[in-house]
Amino acid sequence: MAAAAALAPALRRSLGRPRGGLGGVPRPWPASGGAPRLRSTAASLDGINRAVVDRIIRVDHAGEYGANRIYAGQMAVLGRSTAGPVIQQMWNQEKDHLKKFNELMIAYRVRPTVLLPFWNVAGFVLGAGSALLGKKGAMACTVAVEESISDHYNNQIRTLMEEDPEKYKELLQIIKQFRDDEREHHDIGLEHDAEGAPAYSVLKTVIQLGCKTAIFLSERI
């Protein structure tokens, strides 16, 4: 615990102001002990396939968290350029997504992935790295990531539809909405000449491979 507390400030300095993860100082106890939720007012936990929903929420939460960090990295480099407002706007939408998944995670009592601190750093590095390749590089990264994410959401929608569309109605609605948002980000990236980035196809393949690995790991760990 002492080691973690000592390491945390150093990390925070290098990462700016990350929220939570290892960037935040580890806090043993809830400060005011938020209101515990009565089972009946929480999302109804009976009759749903816990294993499937667990995985879905865990990986989606990790995904939105990572996307958040990617945009943060991009803003750190390109914040003052002409692409700044566009990236900021997409970042704001991702922040909303993350907030929503935080709520779902609490309601369904899902544990977050252990790799969150890792995605914290990796996301920021990916965002900053792609932004260092210029505006087009950043847009290429956005296109690659958003395409991966919308495919992933589509898979989840398919899984839930196969299970029981009625039981998972709100979850399905949320995922559909988010999938549409991510598709929009993907299109914005293309509009801003992502394909003009240096080594676009290589970049895109590598990033999408990374995303697939991240999704695989976050579902399980």
Add this chain to the structure above:
Amino acid sequence: MAAAAAGSLRRAGWRLWRGRAGLRCQLYPPQRALHASAVLRRASDEKKEPLASSPQQQFDSPPADPQPDHEPQGPRSSYTGQGGQESEDYESEEQLQHRILTAALEFVPEHGWTAEAIAEGAKTLGLSGAAAGMFHNDGSELILHFVSQCNTKLSDLLEQEQKQVQLGKTEKKPTDQFLRDALEARLRMLIPYIEKWPQAVSILLLPHNIPSSLNLLTSMIDDILHYAGDQSTDFNWYTRRAVLTGIYNTTELVMMQDSSPDFEETWRFLENRIADAMNMDNTAKQVQSTGQALAQGLMGAAVTITNLTGLNQRR
């Protein structure tokens, strides 16, 4: 040996069994088919034939009844032996095991977590003492059953408490008080068995028990923190659970060596550990603000130096 006998009888007895189909009792999907059948079905050896006829299903717990002609259940008189509970309704093997283990608990202070205690428990239910053969020799199932029962009791307790707070009948406790009470309540459930508890802990640490015991431990800690109002969605989720698990385990160890009246020393130890954890939180906050101040100071110094040396001048 049973399999060989069954195999030799298979051909000869198959037609005989078909003829007797109308008389056999309902067979439930066996969890540990061989154990159960060997011990409890002494009187009904022929029943092994239908099992032997589908050998690949003998070792699984098939989701559906493997028998081709599924019959409505008859009374299971041969299992409950003399008197006892001749239940007309269907009792699964799991429920039976539960009942035996629960009954066995009262013999634990005397016999320890052993097959003898289970045998005694089975006898109070009117079963033969050989029913203990259904379980492992080392008493693992008994201990796991006990731990699971305690966790369920704790969950119910916490749920009740939460309802009371929701209804406004009680004040909401501060976090450290809540955790202290929850852990104390859970540890108090060990008091009747505290003499033999060290034996139980060592059995729970056996490799083949570790997955189950770890599972029970983590779900109990998760429950406690859930009712304490933990809503973390980042790495703190793990930190908090790890810290609380550490506190629980060390307090349990202290309790096993405690000889003070009503385990006062243990509760004091628990209080101190929880206070430590709370302090850790405060220290962490302080470190955070110090770090921030330091960072600002360094940035300021760097800017001053670049100004002084003229490095920030544009040429």
